[in-house]
Amino acid sequence: MMEYRPERILLEKKVESSPLTQRVLQHWTGVPVELVNEAAEIRHYTGKQPTLALIQYKGRFIKPCPGTPRHICCNYLILNIGYNCPLACSYCYLPAYLENPHLITLFANLEDMLGELKRLLASRPTYLMRIGTGEFTDSLIFDQITRLSETLIPLFSHAEGYLLELKTKTSLVDHLLELGPKQRVIISWSLNTSRIIEQEEPLTASLEERLLAAQACQRKGYWIGLHLDPLVHYEGWMEDYSQLLRLTFSYLDPSRIIWISLGGLRFLPELPPLIKERFPHCRIILGELFPGQDKKLRYLQKIRIELYTTLAILIRNYAPQTFIYLCMETPIVWRRSLGWSPQSDRHLARLFAQHFQAVRGTG
Amino acid sequence: MRERVFKKVALRDIDLSDRQFIFSYPLSPERLYPSIKQIGLICPVLLRRETPPHQVIDGIQRLLALQDLSHEYTEAFVYPDSTLQPLDAFHLTLQQNLHNRTLNPLEKGLALQKLLNQFGIGREEVIRHYMPLLGLPPAEKVLEDYLSLNGLEEEIKLVLVREEFPLPLAHQLARFSPEDRMALFRLARELRLGLNKMRELLRYLEELSLRDAVPIHVLLESQDCQQIIRNQRLTRPQRVEGLRKLLKQKRYPRLSQLEQSYSQAIKRLDLPPHIKIIAPPYFEGEGLTLEARFTDASDLKEIALSLQKIADREEITQLLGCLYNT
Numbered sequence: 001m002m003e004y005r006p007e008r009i010l011l012e013k014k015v016e017s018s019p020l021t022q023r024v025l026q027h028w029t030g031v032p033v034e035l036v037n038e039a040a041e042i043r044h045y046t047g048k049q050p051t052l053a054l055i056q057y058k059g060r061f062i063k064p065c066p067g068t069p070r071h072i073c074c075n076y077l078i079l080n081i082g083y084n085c086p087l088a089c090s091y092c093y094l095p096a097y098l099e100n101p102h103l104i105t106l107f108a109n110l111e112d113m114l115g116e117l118k119r120l121l122a123s124r125p126t127y128l129m130r131i132g133t134g135e136f137t138d139s140l141i142f143d144q145i146t147r148l149s150e151t152l153i154p155l156f157s158h159a160e161g162y163l164l165e166l167k168t169k170t171s172l173v174d175h176l177l178e179l180g181p182k183q184r185v186i187i188s189w190s191l192n193t194s195r196i197i198e199q200e201e202p203l204t205a206s207l208e209e210r211l212l213a214a215q216a217c218q219r220k221g222y223w224i225g226l227h228l229d230p231l232v233h234y235e236g237w238m239e240d241y242s243q244l245l246r247l248t249f250s251y252l253d254p255s256r257i258i259w260i261s262l263g264g265l266r267f268l269p270e271l272p273p274l275i276k277e278r279f280p281h282c283r284i285i286l287g288e289l290f291p292g293q294d295k296k297l298r299y300l301q302k303i304r305i306e307l308y309t310t311l312a313i314l315i316r317n318y319a320p321q322t323f324i325y326l327c328m329e330t331p332i333v334w335r336r337s338l339g340w341s342p343q344s345d346r347h348l349a350r351l352f353a354q355h356f357q358a359v360r361g362t363g
Numbered sequence: 364m365r366e367r368v369f370k371k372v373a374l375r376d377i378d379l380s381d382r383q384f385i386f387s388y389p390l391s392p393e394r395l396y397p398s399i400k401q402i403g404l405i406c407p408v409l410l411r412r413e414t415p416p417h418q419v420i421d422g423i424q425r426l427l428a429l430q431d432l433s434h435e436y437t438e439a440f441v442y443p444d445s446t447l448q449p450l451d452a453f454h455l456t457l458q459q460n461l462h463n464r465t466l467n468p469l470e471k472g473l474a475l476q477k478l479l480n481q482f483g484i485g486r487e488e489v490i491r492h493y494m495p496l497l498g499l500p501p502a503e504k505v506l507e508d509y510l511s512l513n514g515l516e517e518e519i520k521l522v523l524v525r526e527e528f529p530l531p532l533a534h535q536l537a538r539f540s541p542e543d544r545m546a547l548f549r550l551a552r553e554l555r556l557g558l559n560k561m562r563e564l565l566r567y568l569e570e571l572s573l574r575d576a577v578p579i580h581v582l583l584e585s586q587d588c589q590q591i592i593r594n595q596r597l598t599r600p601q602r603v604e605g606l607r608k609l610l611k612q613k614r615y616p617r618l619s620q621l622e623q624s625y626s627q628a629i630k631r632l633d634l635p636p637h638i639k640i641i642a643p644p645y646f647e648g649e650g651l652t653l654e655a656r657f658t659d660a661s662d663l664k665e666i667a668l669s670l671q672k673i674a675d676r677e678e679i680t681q682l683l684g685c686l687y688n689t
Contacts, residue, residue: 286574288615290645300617301647305687332649336687 001170002203004086004141006052006104009033010042014056015108020146021054024106027145028052045103050086057107061116065135070293071328072342075127075349078135079117081148082106085137087169090200090282091230094136096271101278106142114151121159127346128353134167134188141168144175157181163356165225169204171213177220183360186258187217188225191248193240196232200284207244211251218256229263229327231307232284233299238310245314254319258359259352262311262337263327264304265289267297293330301333308337323355365447365455367440369407374430374437376415383449383481384411384420384456386466386473389524392428399428407438409459411452417441421456450482461496467524468533471497472512479510511537519548529558535565539579543572546580553592554603567610574614621646621685628678635669637662646685 009031015021016035025033031052036042039055061080067073084094084104095101107113117131133139133152143149149166153176156164166176167188176187189210192200197207205213218224226248231241265284267275272285289297298304312324325348326334334341342348398405408422419426420442429437442452457474460466466474478484478493486506494501499509512520514537522528532551536544547568551561572579582588591597591605612619625642634640639654653670657663673679683689 281573283574286570288617290618290647292645292647298647300621300645302621302685302687303617330649332687 001205001209002086004050006031007049008047008051010045010051010053010055011035012039012053012055012108013037015054018054018108018110020106020108020110020148023147024052024054024108024142024145042103042105043099045100047100048102051103053103053105054108055105056109057112061107061113062120062131067345068294068296068328071330072326072334072348073328073345074325074352075129075345077120077129077131079113079131079133079152080107080136081113081133081139081146082137082142085141087138087141087201087203088278089169089204090275090279091265091267091271091284093268093271095274095278096268104137106146110148110151114155117152117155121155121162125161127349128161128163128356129349130163130165130186130352132165132167132188134165138170139166139168140170140172140176144172147175149176150179153179153182153185156184159184167225167227169201169210171205171209173213173217176222177216180221182221182223186223186225187214188227189214190227190229191244192228192230192232193237193244195234195236195240196284200232200282207247211248215251218252222256223258224252224256225258226260227263227327228311229261230265231262231311232265233287233303233307234284237307241311242314245311245318249318254322255359257319257322258356259323259325260315260319261325261327262308263329264299264307266292266328269295269297272297294328296328301330304329304333305336308333312338321359323352325351365442365451367442368413369438369440371436372410372417372439372441373415374426374435376417377410377426377437378416378418379423379426379430381416381418382423383418383477384453385423386456386470386477387423387460388467388469388473389521390424390427392424392431395424395428396432399425399432399434404429404438407440409455410439410441411447412444413441418444418452420452421459450484453477453482457496466497468509468530469512469520469524471499472509475506475509476513508534508537516541516545516548519544522552528552531558532556532561535561543579546583550583550592554599554606556603560603560607564607564610567607567614571610571614618645625682625685628681632673632676632678634673635666638666638669640682642682642685648686650686651682 006028009025009028011021011033013035039053042053042055045051045053057080063078063080065073065076065078082105084098084101085092086104088101143166152164156162163184163186165186165188167190169190173187191207191210194207197204214224228241265287267285267289269291275282275285288300288303290300292298299307308326315322315324324338326337331341342351404425406422406425408425409420410417411420412418417439426437447455474497475489475493478489479486484493490501490503490506494506499505511534512523515523515533519528519533519536523530523533528551536547539547547565550556556564568579568582571577571582583592587609588606591602591609594602594605597605629640632640637656641652641654643652655666657666680689
């Protein structure tokens, strides 16, 4: 896995003394630091060298996942800890939203973030709410430096009705192993075939590194989530995904895998030109992808159903009880792939809760 | 007015191979033969350096014509190099040309290249100051487009100057390898492709080339492409459409297969003209749409009967099979 080191740190004066800032500056001593008065000053930053910005985030830290129109969504809450990620996976959707791919932003006003989170956790949700930090960055890529999880994980121990999900493509988990209590924390890995990891995610941890890290977490009592996303359709995909699952279940105990999501490769329509520019030899954009009902580009429905059906059958061979769900898919694709479909987004959220209650008793 | 001397200069004292200040394109002195033969040189050339060999600032076409016509001398304004720095000389010829004529895109491209590479003017200044002077929008992308023209083959440059080839298309071709570029250029000429059609074909060709790791010129030389491009029994628009369909089919084999199997099933159903079965775009969706038009109750009954007849046909399963396995 690549080791990230910024060449420059932009620091908003207001968060100069924040504990997160101090930890970051201590870790990357020697990296030039430039103080800025306002975060707004770096909004249009055009520098081309790897740059880390530490700012005070003034918006809401917790927001519902926007989902996608006419597709079933899983009512997920995003805890936004920063923007962008140095892993630079070719298919990543972040460049479509970010002005500068070289700039990574971390929110250093932790007390505001934690205040908002504590207020939420104090309320009792009507159904199980899953909160994840891995939507706009990798949850663990900077966690050994920021130590954010050390604060987050204990907060969830008594947060009845909430689950914390830390989603990653790294193997940076050593600092998590002795933390606790862990019963409401899921460490999730995005997994893909070795071929896709090598070609499209070359800066991430290898498949075996990820699985070893997941195994270590599982052995220390964490629930594990797996996201087979994006599923890529290429010649030999079936064999490669079979191999991926064989390997996965040789490392992990299926009874401690809380869920597995499947998601076909998809792009915002504006993303392929950006991918072409950043990765001129990227081939996954050359699949047969067409605009769906939400305008995102996806494989033909028939191909997606073929992918999901095959993967679901393979998974059930190893983990018959594990909850499998589809990410951003239409009801017809759910029905044709898994044999059933949630009636609504809320229904899916309730199913998560039911499943969690069920495995909690047995896990 | 800058210091200069008007004098008669021997052609052998002029270095005609020094093109430091020259951006005229194409060099075609033969155009001037008739007028020189008839009335001689009307307008003196501009030279730099008091002592030989003189550098040509302006008038290379005239000098080449005089040389071709075996003249030995020319009338010239000679600027001393002590008072006219190279960039000043370039400004002089640029102003002179802009005053007298419109530069073609190749000349603009060459002038911009000289400013950047030869005279060391910064990119920003070239964009801000010189591009408006040349009648171009001050934008990085436009600068790149014009600079890219310098790398084109003579064959392409010449048709561009004659305005027989769309400039935006030339900008597009500039980013390809020489082999691919010439193959695309010949295709565009052969089929007289407009910008939009060419863009679509280019997209398919580029993606196929990247996907299959085959150069574009090899794709275009393939038998199936050549059979369409060279088919003289087809009109040009038919050949363009044929090539477009072939490339789309190669680029999207699964979609093409579904489209083909869908249209074959529809054909076999032989529906009455007022009944249509419509698939969602890209076969993405819950089901098929049935559209029927009737004008009275008996029409409606007839439709109901037709529908009843086709409901159990295997083709219906085939149509739905384009969306998902049934």
